[in-house]
Amino acid sequence: MEISDLKAIAKELRVDIIRMLVEAGSGHPGGSLSCIDMLVTLFFHKMRHRPHEPTWPDRDRFVLSKGHCVPALYAVLAKAGYFAREELATLRKLNSRLQGHPDRHRLPCLETSTGSLGQGLSLALGMALAGKTAQKDYRVYCVISDGECQAGQVWEASMAAPKFRLDNLCALLDYNKIQLSGAVKNIMDLEPLLDKWRAFNWHTLEIDGHDFAAIIRALDEAEKTKGRPTLILCQTIKGKGVSFMEGKWEWHGKAPNREEGERAIQEILAQS
Amino acid sequence: MGAKATRVAFGEALVRLGSENPDIVVLDADLSKSTMTEYFARKYPGRFFDLGIAEGNMVGTGAGMALAGKIPFICSFACFVIGRFEQIRMSIAYSRANVKIVGTHAGIGIGEDGYSQMALEDIALMRSLPNMAVIQPADAVETERALEYIVTHQGPVFFRLMRQKTDDINPPDYQFRFGKGVILRRGKDVSLMATGGVVANTLKAADILGQKGVAAQVVNVPTIKPVDRELIAEAAFSHGKIITVEDHGITGGLGSAVSEVLSELGRGRIKRVAVEDFAESGDAEGLYRKYGLSEDNIARKALELLQD
Incomplete structure (x- = not known):
């Protein structure tokens, strides 16, 4: 798919994310908007998958370790045709398949249930290891947050993946630098972050996480890298696309009201 | 005391079941010489993964492998693996991952190592998870028969084993029936x-x-x-x-x-x-x-x- 098409989809899905959160009355806009461009690139450009056959054994796997940003994933899955777009309006409502955090039992096109931070990379590692063991050539992608790199399990997983030479595993770190109660550097600084991953024997790349061409190049390089996993440090902006949300920790876990939502949507639609 | 510890019966039976079912993979956290998964590791090195002293990651890795179609046995001392309750709760139970959790060295019967290695809360924790089965065999033959069942069970299981040798209480032709005393x-x-x-x-x-x-x-x-x-x-x-x-x-x-x-x-x-x-x-x-x-x-x- 052309970059202009990816841009158009991302714009459309940013609107869907805002609409879903307004309807739900709660949820996490900031991190959903910071990771949507990488999700769009994965699902509409890079990944091998079949929306009409979600359990296709040879599909590439996607794990959203930062489960609170699942509105972005729901928007992508609906757009790709895994379920009807109308269902997005049921987010967080009673009896909905679209739980506040991913639940693969209710919505089987999800690979995993996540939402307790720090666990997703281990799940992705397991899938990659199973793929290698079965001599399958599928790839596994995992989006992790910056805040969750404060959890020890992330580093347990990061230590294990190179041991098993999992070059079929690619982690994208959504480095928007803001977590629930403030700036990551004030809560628990992660720097030097890229050095840490490098020291754990990952192939590392650093890109602008909103530049589609850069995301594509990085994903291609990850696929070509043999013998070890790749970590793509994606420099992103929390709340990207909505000026009053950008860089604001207040919009980590608060849904816009109708008026705010309308303003946000107008702003997104006005962007080129 | 009788012939065999349940962990030893487990380690031996796992090798046999591993030859019958290629989907079985075994994960351990640097305790394979104690959990007796070393028998499996020696026979099937390509299906054995030592995750080091990092049980939380072992739980998640096992869950990921299960979601990709394998039948993972994740093994450690019961207190250490069940100690990763939050990972078990989310990555295994809530994800409906078909993982078999094996906790050896359960209870005070381990003796000299003392409380830090004695699982005494593990059954309570695993019983609290909606789709988790909890099985504890009493002797070697029951371990073998229960393990044969566990491989076929759809869904997560906690299999609780002992370090010390135990008396044989069941006849050699014992049949395990899930959910039955x-x-x-x-x-x-x-x-x-x-x-x-x-x-x-x-x-x-x-x-x-x-x-x-x-x-x-x-x-x-x-x-x-x-x-x-x-x-x-x-x-x-x-x-x-x-x-x-x-x-x-x-x-x-x-x-x-x-x-x-x-x-x-x-x-x-x-x-x-x-x-x-x-x-x-x-x-x-x-x-x-x-x-x-x-x-x-x-x-x-x-x-x-x-x-x-």
């Missing part, structure tokens, strides 16, 4: 319901009671969840007196499972024989005496219940 001895006065290695002590307690003119039924309860309600109800509606015996903390284990059924039935009385403190280092027999798991104490509890 096994009546080892009939008796009309009181039921002694036990799980794991202490089933052997419980049989001895029934001998002591027999000498005092008390006919005790002895029930082996290998499946703690789902517990055998029918068997508990039979005891509740006949003599109505039940003693539970387990090498686990007093809260949340077999005693609690049986108590829950009894209170729902509104019938029967129970006394629980279990560990009521953090325990300590020492020889297994001495520990069982001090913490009340000896046959003498089991018999004493039964007599107390009968005299109440």
